Amino acid sequence: MKPKEKRDRRDFVRGASAVLIGGAVLSAARNRSPRLVWQIDPEKCTQCGRCATHCVLAPSAVKCFHSYSICGYCDLCGGYLRPDAKSRNTGAENQLCPTAAIKRTYIEEPYFQYTIDEDLCIGCGICAEGCDVFGNGSMYLQVKHDLCVNCNECAIAHACPSDAFERVPASEPYLLKSDRERRIS
Amino acid sequence: MKTVTKNWAWFICIMVLILGAGIYLGQSRRTELGKGFDYSLDEYRQVDPSLIHYTEVEPLVPTLEKISALAVAPDGKIYVGGEDAVQRFPDAGTFPIVGIPTCMAVDDDGTVFLGMQDHVEIRSKAWKKTVWMAPGGKAYLTSIVVEDEYVYVADAGNRRVWRYDRAGGEPLEIGKKDSANGVRGFNIPSPYFDVDLGPDGSLWAVNPGYHALENYRSDGVPISSWKRSGFTIEGFSGCCNPSHFALMPDGAFVTAEKGLPRVKIHNQDGSLRCVVAAPNQFDEGVVGLDVAVDDEGRIYVLDPSRNQVRTFEEKK
Ligand code: SF4
Numbered sequence: 001m002k003p004k005e006k007r008d009r010r011d012f013v014r015g016a017s018a019v020l021i022g023g024a025v026l027s028a029a030r031n032r033s034p035r036l037v038w039q040i041d042p043e044k045c046t047q048c049g050r051c052a053t054h055c056v057l058a059p060s061a062v063k064c065f066h067s068y069s070i071c072g073y074c075d076l077c078g079g080y081l082r083p084d085a086k087s088r089n090t091g092a093e094n095q096l097c098p099t100a101a102i103k104r105t106y107i108e109e110p111y112f113q114y115t116i117d118e119d120l121c122i123g124c125g126i127c128a129e130g131c132d133v134f135g136n137g138s139m140y141l142q143v144k145h146d147l148c149v150n151c152n153e154c155a156i157a158h159a160c161p162s163d164a165f166e167r168v169p170a171s172e173p174y175l176l177k178s179d180r181e182r183r184i185s
Numbered sequence: 186m187k188t189v190t191k192n193w194a195w196f197i198c199i200m201v202l203i204l205g206a207g208i209y210l211g212q213s214r215r216t217e218l219g220k221g222f223d224y225s226l227d228e229y230r231q232v233d234p235s236l237i238h239y240t241e242v243e244p245l246v247p248t249l250e251k252i253s254a255l256a257v258a259p260d261g262k263i264y265v266g267g268e269d270a271v272q273r274f275p276d277a278g279t280f281p282i283v284g285i286p287t288c289m290a291v292d293d294d295g296t297v298f299l300g301m302q303d304h305v306e307i308r309s310k311a312w313k314k315t316v317w318m319a320p321g322g323k324a325y326l327t328s329i330v331v332e333d334e335y336v337y338v339a340d341a342g343n344r345r346v347w348r349y350d351r352a353g354g355e356p357l358e359i360g361k362k363d364s365a366n367g368v369r370g371f372n373i374p375s376p377y378f379d380v381d382l383g384p385d386g387s388l389w390a391v392n393p394g395y396h397a398l399e400n401y402r403s404d405g406v407p408i409s410s411w412k413r414s415g416f417t418i419e420g421f422s423g424c425c426n427p428s429h430f431a432l433m434p435d436g437a438f439v440t441a442e443k444g445l446p447r448v449k450i451h452n453q454d455g456s457l458r459c460v461v462a463a464p465n466q467f468d469e470g471v472v473g474l475d476v477a478v479d480d481e482g483r484i485y486v487l488d489p490s491r492n493q494v495r496t497f498e499e500k501k
C-alpha cells in the first residue's frame with residue numbers, strides 16, 4: 001500500500017470512528033442528563049390499542065394498573081367481564097382480557113379482588129375501556145418503569161392519537177389515579 | 186474515485202441500510218390488534234323500535250349551569266337544582282343556594298330538601314335555611330324522598346339510608362348488614378344510590394352492586410326485592426345500575442342506567458314493560474340521568490350532558 005493510501009485509510013477510520021463514538025456519546029449524554037421518563041396521563045388515554053403494538057419492547061412496557069382505592073371489588077366488574085358474559089364466574093368465555101391477565105379472587109360476600117398478572121398483560125387497554133364505560137375507571141394503563149428502556153423518542157408517544165404521553169420526573173414516574181384523587185380531596 | 190471517497194460512500198450506504206432495517210423491523214411489528222381485542226357495545230345500543238312506547242316532547246331548558254338534581258313536587262311543579270340555584274318550572278322562578286346539590290325533594294307545602302353532599306339543606310317556602318348533618322365522616326348524599334312522617338336520605342358514602350323525622354334530629358340507620366334479619370347491606374361501588382316511595386308509602390332503594398331494587402318497611406326491615414342482570418334490554422349492566430329510578434303511580438319502576446345510557450319501565454315484578462328512551466337518544470358516556478314521574482305519567486330525565494330536563498310522553 002502506498003503511503004498516501006495508507007494515510008487516507010487512517011483518516012477515514014479516524015473520521016468514521018469519530019462519527020460513531022460522537023453519536024454514541026451524544027445519545028448517552030441525552031439519555032442520562034434529563035431525569036425525565038415517559039408516562040401516560042390516564043385522563044387523556046382513549047385505549048386505542050397502540051400501547052400494545054407500538055412499544056419497542058415485546059410485550060409492551062405498558063401494563064394495566066389498578067387503583068384499589070377507587071374500585072375493584074365488585075362481582076359485576078366491567079373491566080373483568082365481557083359485555084356479553086353469560087355469567088359472572090372466571091370462565092374464559094366470560095373474561096374480557098384476551099390474555100387472561102386479570103386474576104379474580106373471592107374475598108367475602110359480596111367482595112372480590114382483581115389483580116393484574118404483569119407477565120401476561122400486553123397493555124392492550126381493553127379492560128381499561130370496559131372499566132371506564134361500566135365501572136369507575138380504576139383500571140388504566142401506565143408505562144412500567146422497571147421494563148421501559150426510556151427511549152429518547154417513545155415510539156408509542158409518537159403514535160398516540162390522544163397525546164396522552166408526557167415526560168415526568170423519574171423521581172415520580174407514575175400518574176396514578178389514586179394519587180390524583182388524593183390531591184383533589 | 187478516490188479511495189477515501191469510496192470508503193465514505195460505503196460507510197454512508199451501510200449506515201443507511203442499518204437505519205432502514207431498523208425502521209422496517211420497527212414498523213413491521215406495528216400491526217393493529219386483532220378482532221379479539223375489539224370492544225364494541227354497538228349491538229346493545231340498538232333497541233327494537235316496537236319496545237319504545239314513549240316519544241320525546243319539548244325539554245325544559247333551565248338557565249342554570251351544571252344541573253344535577255330533579256324533583257317533581259306534589260303540586261306538579263318541576264324543580265331543577267344546579268350551580269348555585271334551584272329553578273322551578275313552569276314559572277321559571279329561581280332560588281339561590283351555595284354550591285351544587287346532589288339530590289332534591291319537595292313536599293306538599295313547597296319545602297325543598299336539598300342533598301348537599303354531606304348535609305341536607307331544608308329551604309322553607311320563604312327560602313329560610315335549616316341544615317341537618319349526615320352522620321359519619323364520609324357522607325355522600327345521592328337521593329332524598331319525603332313523606333308525611335319521615336325524610337329518607339340515601340348516603341352512598343356510608344352505604345346507608347338515613348331515616349330522619351320531619352323535625353330532623355338523630356336519624357335511624359337503614360341497610361346495615363344483618364344476615365339474621367335478611368339485610369345483605371348496600372353494595373355501592375360509585376356514587377349512584379337512589380331511593381323513592383312506593384304507592385303504599387313504603388321505601389324502595391336500589392342496591393346497584395346487585396342490580397336489585399329492594400323494598401323496606403319504615404323501620405328498615407326488608408319486605409321484598411327483585412333483580413335483573415344482563416346487557417340485553419331486559420336487565421341492568423355494569424356496576425351501579427340502575428343509577429336512578431322513580432316509581433310510577435301504578436307501582437312500576439322507571440329506571441335509568443349509566444354506561445349504556447337508557448331509560449326503561451319495569452313492572453312491579455321486575456319484568457320489562459317498555460323502553461322510554463334508547464341509548465342512541467343520549468350522548469355517549471353521559472352519567473347522572475336522574476328520572477322523575479308526574480301524576481299524569483309524564484317522564485322527566487335530567488340530562489347533564491345537554492343541561493336539559495328531557496321530557497317523554499307515552500305514545501298515543
Ligand atoms: S385487557 Fe389488556 S391491558 Fe388489561 S390486563 Fe389484559 S392484556 Fe393487560
Ligand code: SF4
Pocket residue numbers: 038054055056057060061062143147148149150151153154155156157
Ligand atoms: S419509551 Fe420505549 S420502551 Fe418505554 S414505553 Fe415507550 S417505546 Fe416502550
Ligand code: SF4
Pocket residue numbers: 040044045046047048049050051125141156159160161162163164165
Ligand atoms: S397510544 Fe395513547 S390513547 Fe392509545 S392506548 Fe396508548 S396512551 Fe392510550
